[in-house]
Amino acid sequence: MSIKVVIDRCVSCGVCVKECPVAAIAMNEENLPEINLDKCTLCGICIDKCPTGAIVRTHQAQKAQEDYDQYRGIMVVAEREDGEIARVTYELLGKATRLSTHLKQPVTAVHLGPATDQEVRELIASGADRVIIVENEELNIPLVGVRARALHDLVVDELPEIILAGSTSQGRPLLSKLAVKFQTGLTADCTGLDVEMPDRHLLQTRPAWGGSIMATILTAHNRPQMATVRPRVMRRLKPDYNRKGEVIRIKTRPENVEDPVKFIELIKESTSKVRLDNADIIVSGGRGIKSPDNFTLIEKLANLLNGAVGSSRPPVDDGWIDHAHQVGQTGRTVAPKLYVAVGISGAIQHLVGMQSSECIVAINKDQEAPILKVADYAIIGDLFKVVPEMIKALEKRQQ
Ligand SMILES: Cc1cc2nc3c(=O)[nH]c(=O)nc-3n(C[C@H](O)[C@H](O)[C@H](O)COP(=O)(O)OP(=O)(O)OC[C@H]3O[C@@H](n4cnc5c(N)ncnc54)[C@H](O)[C@@H]3O)c2cc1C
Numbered sequence: 304m305s306i307k308v309v310i311d312r313c314v315s316c317g318v319c320v321k322e323c324p325v326a327a328i329a330m331n332e333e334n335l336p337e338i339n340l341d342k343c344t345l346c347g348i349c350i351d352k353c354p355t356g357a358i359v360r361t362h363q364a365q366k367a368q369e370d371y372d373q374y375r376g377i378m379v380v381a382e383r384e385d386g387e388i389a390r391v392t393y394e395l396l397g398k399a400t401r402l403s404t405h406l407k408q409p410v411t412a413v414h415l416g417p418a419t420d421q422e423v424r425e426l427i428a429s430g431a432d433r434v435i436i437v438e439n440e441e442l443n444i445p446l447v448g449v450r451a452r453a454l455h456d457l458v459v460d461e462l463p464e465i466i467l468a469g470s471t472s473q474g475r476p477l478l479s480k481l482a483v484k485f486q487t488g489l490t491a492d493c494t495g496l497d498v499e500m501p502d503r504h505l506l507q508t509r510p511a512w513g514g515s516i517m518a519t520i521l522t523a524h525n526r527p528q529m530a531t532v533r534p535r536v537m538r539r540l541k542p543d544y545n546r547k548g549e550v551i552r553i554k555t556r557p558e559n560v561e562d563p564v565k566f567i568e569l570i571k572e573s574t575s576k577v578r579l580d581n582a583d584i585i586v587s588g589g590r591g592i593k594s595p596d597n598f599t600l601i602e603k604l605a606n607l608l609n610g611a612v613g614s615s616r617p618p619v620d621d622g623w624i625d626h627a628h629q630v631g632q633t634g635r636t637v638a639p640k641l642y643v644a645v646g647i648s649g650a651i652q653h654l655v656g657m658q659s660s661e662c663i664v665a666i667n668k669d670q671e672a673p674i675l676k677v678a679d680y681a682i683i684g685d686l687f688k689v690v691p692e693m694i695k696a697l698e699k700r701q702q
């Protein structure tokens with residue numbers, strides 16, 4: 304540990320000079336305090352007494368700098384849903400693979416609990432260079448304490464530079480516990496991830512201040528760097544079954560799987576009738592629809608395309624449609640094959656919920672609407688003319 308003066312904060316009051324019990328601080332010719340580190344006993348008195356917080360401890364920054372080079376590789380924490388590896392795991396592997404091309408480091412998928420050979424093959428095909436399976440049966444049970452201890456031991460052994468997990472009921476508490484143990488930063492709910500070279504910082508982008516800005520956060524002085532990402536925000540890579548990877552099967556220490564919390568039963572939230580999450584096609588209506596009755600147009604188009612009905616937030620706020628249909632930051636995150644945005648301007652809070660869709664079609668009368676920046680196809684025109692024409696054409700095709 305060391306201490307230093309942050310010159311920008313110093314007001315040259317001289318308090319630290321007077322308070323230092325070993326006369327380790329003196330004002331220089333520019334009337335700024337200088338600390339003689341040979342004399343300083345690191346008692347911390349000047350830190351407490353400085354009225355502007357201009358004297359700080361620097362051990363974390365120094366330590367991190369020294370440790371940086373030990374941390375290598377990207378670790379993706381796999382999770383399971385309904386008895387199989389969850390889709391978010393493959394999406395994270397896709398992102399990790401893209402990041403690894405800059406970092407030139409391997410991507411390791413960690414599966415806490417037994418996994419089949421077929422599942423391991425799928426992880427490798429989706430981007431994992433290495434798969435570590437921690438085979439203790441107890442890890443199948445979603446007890447966060449047990450899983451966090453097993454993962455902690457693995458991270459100590461592996462020292463990954465970056466750890467990614469789903470922003471889910473499994474991933475969020477797991478990485479929170481780990482971040483506290485490692486005294487490092489964690490950004491939840493990222494919508495974008497990138498790396499800054501040559502510093503190897505993970506740039507973690509997410510909505511902030513109630514969604515009014517997009518903040519890019521980095522963990523400059525600590526490792527590992529950790530982030531969680533909501534399902535369907537990142538794109539899964541097309542599986543490549545010719546990829547080869549290293550498979551490591553281990554067991555965690557028996558004391559790690561002992562826990563004062565006992566698992567009794569998993570009760571799943573009753574699923575909504577609206578299956579936006581798994582729909583291949585979604586037709587969403589926004590404020591441009593103008594009235595609840597006009598949602599029948601959206602429903603008709605969605606039915607003809609065999610898709611689901613989505614919505615931006617204003618129709619939900621106005622009670623035109625149930626919240627279960629809302630797409631966006633405070634609604635669902637979706638990534639269908641086709642997303643048709645009808646009368647939706649494309650505010651950032653809406654875009655974060657649908658921008659990973661494979662094909663986006665925007666129907667809007669305003670050719671400056673932000674939705675057009677993410678749209679693959681745009682139909683500029685009055686939706687009350689365009690949508691009925693589409694319905695007519697689709698009905699004709701079905702006859
Ligand atoms: C904390 C927070 C969270 C939020 N969460 C969400 C969220 O989860 N999801 C969400 O969607 N929003 C969310 N919002 C709201 C968001 O900021 C926008 O206000 C909202 O997305 C705008 O909805 P809209 O595009 O339907 O309406 P508007 O922005 O009013 O856009 C209407 C569009 O319809 C077009 N239009 C009008 N008439 C016609 C016509 N006849 N033919 C063709 N086009 C027409 C207009 O050109 C315009 O582009 C959130 C906001 C905050 C602050």
Ligand code: SF4
Pocket residue numbers: 306322323324325326327328338342343344345346347348349350
């Ligand atoms: S930490 Fe203590 S010894 Fe060191 S400069 Fe500050 S007051 Fe003086």
Ligand code: SF4
Pocket residue numbers: 308312313314315316317318319320336352353354355356357358
């Ligand atoms: S006490 Fe703080 S503000 Fe005052 S001279 Fe020392 S470092 Fe500067």
